[in-house]
Amino acid sequence: MPGPDLLSSQGLRLDGRRPNELRRIRCKLGVFTQPDGSAYLEQGNTKVLAAVYGPHQASKSKSSTEAVVVNCQYSMATFSTGERKNRPRGDRKSLEMSLHLRQALTAAIKTELYPRSQIDIYIEVLQADGGAYCASVNAATLALVDAGVPLRAYVCACTASMAWHGGSPAPLLDVGHVEEAAGGVVLTVASLPSTGSIALLEMSHRLHSDYFENVLSRALQGCRDIEVILDKAVRDHLAEGWTKQDVVTV
């Protein structure tokens, strides 16, 4: 059972947030010139960069005649965590994250439009303070929009946990690193909020099945809130009139 200190007596969390409050999200599209699409996203203290190259010709071994091949690489900078990370990529955790990212994003990309092609998505985590996977998914969505890759819907990811406040259960939204380390259950959900479908669901530790629905619906609500924020960022970016490609005059 998670420690009762996740929620104080006033109902505030370890970093001062309310149980259903997201961390502050700041994002920017089109931050780099080399990739076809790029985005920078901050969720609290977690800072993530995403770059998209493609669609371009697929290597012979990976090419598929039915759909585009989505290739993800998740990498953490060595200075991103408290202890220096010796192997930024290629270790098991990074490979697992890359696979989860690929699964979540493939659900949203209209893959049938680009057979025999490949889309590369590179994620670099500059600072990790919990929820790095979620921030990566959100940043990758923005980068795909910036690259002009057709998507079925936005993909948003969010975490949720469970704490007890005075004996009654209180689901927590968007867990930070300290709350994760305290040993509570962490449910990660990547969903396409506008269609209401779930692309990826992962849970660590134990949770009684009575409380599962509650935590899941809280996480899905978090995804819907994040979609609103991402959508606003995309519209603001387009309103600036700045596009990487030459402006087409009709």
Added chain:
Amino acid sequence: MTEVYKHIHPSKYFNDYINQDVRPDGRDFDQQRDVIININGITSADASAIVKCGNTTVVCGIKLELARPKAEEPDIGFLISNVELLPLCSSKFRPGPPSDYAQVISNIVSDIVINSKCVDLKDLCVVTDKLAWVIYCDLVCLDYDGSIVDACIIALITSLKTLSLPTVTYDNETEEVKVDTGVKIPLQVHGLPVATSFGIYHKLPRNIILADPSAYEEEMCGGIGANLIVCWNKGLFCGIQKFGGCNLSTEDEKRTISLAKQRCKLVEQVIETCIKNGEVK
């Protein structure tokens, strides 16, 4: 239309600009791009700096660790720098182990910093033969648009200047190490090495020097890795290297050295201003 022409006939596209005495991005041959520096952006690192030279973006993160000094050099610490050229920064770099180019750049940056002796490694020793600081400097390139060595050196020096070492108490009998992050001593950085890259474009009758080449210009001037790199350290000339590429006449060499000297003064000013503003906050 121009994008298409650039892809089909890159040399002719470039030549057309050079013949008019201007570069494709509108700069003069000797004009260098603006430098933008931001410090302490990454709070999980002990010191950090983000540098943009034009479009080339490099992040430097410093992490401190304690280790036992080498037996043959018991009173000096370690300064280890590493440059990562991610596939994220350019389509030229593929995922996988560090490419040859990344290793060469890592080496060049490491040599410049170690040889300039800007950090006295004896300062990093806590207890002779038992405990010393290891400074891991990790430079990550986020956007590759030429002149990577310039940006890396600026980022590295700026983060070293903002680095503070926590105080360490070592009990000889119990071999217990206590690190107090509350009391920090800033690291002494002597000098300020600044590198400037030049591309040399082959043109008859005389080769043309381009200061601070972008990625496209580097390709035209013999490929990445053929740049001329000149280093100055506070009014002292401290290094010059050129591996392959086009020939360089002696008058041009003198000119590049004086251009690099001016650049050094400018970069020094930018770094000092940035750090001063950072401290005021």
